[in-house]
Amino acid sequence: MENLIRVAVDAMGGDYAPAEAVKGAVAAVKEKENVEVLLVGKQEVIEKELSVCSYPKERIRVVNASQVIETGEPPVAAIRGKKDSSIVVGMKMVKQQEADAFVSAGSSGAILVGGTTIVGRIRGVERAPLAPLIPTKKGVSLLIDCGANVDARASHLVQFAKMGSIYMEHVVGVKKPRVGIVNIGVEEEKGNALVKETYPLLRECKDINFIGSIEAREIPAGAADVIVTEAFVGNVILKLYEGLGATLLSKVKEGLMSSLRSKIGALLIKPALKATLKSFDASQYGGAPLLGLRGLVVKCHGNSRETEFKNSIIQCISFKEQGINEKIGENLKVSNEEKKEG
């Protein structure tokens, strides 16, 4: 079949490797006709998992990689030292255009380092941001950057805003996505040095829908579609989102179990509550893309299950079909030319 999109999947990454990655691959090729999955990792182990699944055989291939990068390993040393690891092998396939994208639930550090050093950035991109989708009251917002490169410059944040807008518009399907910069107040004169420098640059961007500063309080309400911030703050927001959600829900559960009356009530509300809270679960959108690379790299949660792997693979299809990288390259090329002229 022509125009088959090839997604390499790290079968060895994540808490439930290889089972859940393999199941996600199987589910993806069953759901979408135009995708081929290349499962990267220990061949024997993967084939054993596959042997109990039924799926269109011609669209899942196993690519052997004998090594595994563990979560605790120092990323740079791991990427350099483990040439036959599933992460290095999968990323090399993207670099050599044997795959369009790479999906992994493995070591975040290794994925971020490998993305830049193996896959490489699109010409004109200064830094490749990690941009997870986070759930909001209205749906979902893109939080960009949550990567490992802290102490960003204003020019990085401007590129994040542009890349994030393109992604939200063409992959998630939000028309004219509202771009906000995380700040400690909404007035333009507020903020730290980085925000004050970035704010006027964003206001000047004609190709994004910049709505100004947003306070962290407004993020869960869905006040912006693209939430621009440097990686330290982005990381704090992402982690606090996870931690606070878990703590609040455990508090609610504790309350439900505190008396006989409330236990009976809990049985009655369970299905409705489960359905509502599911809408606040980001895994339905798949993992976080690492944007601005020559190819796509998607980082899934360490605790990803079949659904997140499947949706991450499907995300890669939209990404490729919509020509996101071509759009990013074109946009930044124009911006850089304008800068030279200006």
Place this chain on the structure above:
Amino acid sequence: MENLIRVAVDAMGGDYAPAEAVKGAVAAVKEKENVEVLLVGKQEVIEKELSVCSYPKERIRVVNASQVIETGEPPVAAIRGKKDSSIVVGMKMVKQQEADAFVSAGSSGAILVGGTTIVGRIRGVERAPLAPLIPTKKGVSLLIDCGANVDARASHLVQFAKMGSIYMEHVVGVKKPRVGIVNIGVEEEKGNALVKETYPLLRECKDINFIGSIEAREIPAGAADVIVTEAFVGNVILKLYEGLGATLLSKVKEGLMSSLRSKIGALLIKPALKATLKSFDASQYGGAPLLGLRGLVVKCHGNSRETEFKNSIIQCISFKEQGINEKIGENLKVSNEEKKEG
């Protein structure tokens, strides 16, 4: 009565001024014998509120102030221009030692500016941090700094750690409070330039119980008692805490109202759920202290009610009785001398 602790309260600040501030003052003098409250603001208005309350008359005094600083006013201009505002008059009383503390639910900006310019910092304190208590699974943690002065230096953060430890130990009553620095990973080599510079300085502090980096995910679980961070990140954490809590609870409510079955369940669980979630409400601890000033300034939420005002006033009593400022002054004096010797 001797040893009466005098707390000036801004009767004009907050969404429910003057009623809730006045009620809080009345509740405080009824609960505690050793406090005198000075209600600062428009005399006539305050006296009208007081006229319907019963309380020990000799322990509430009204101090007239004809002006009010509104929330939206530029703080520096407001503090300079409105010499007869409740905030300026109340803070001057602290400066002139006519009051031991000042409590206000008014403009955050004006309170922060006034704290430093009118009340003034303790000798040796480089910056006065705003340190709210945030609820956790285990109780409460001090988040220091959430003020308006961003782009902090490492030496500021070290002082925040020390002041925060003294406060948590002697006002909140946590023995050997665990001090953590907000970071994007737990390894020492992780972090932005500021965190990398501060980490070894905190490790060297003999008078605090430094437990290293904490990720934002761990904050709601109560992983540290004193959470050290610069004000931009602190502000993001504080605001996201509020915003995400509100959004998640509204999601839960939406789930409860979605079917007849769940509505009946909701009636049964309501009392238990309310009690559990109340334990996750920080207002029982009162407002946020602005530490390191010659006197105490406490910033309450704009939407504070009687209970938060009352608890803020009671907080001032512990603060004074425990000699927190003397302890801070002594601690920083010793640290500065050690620095000179070293």
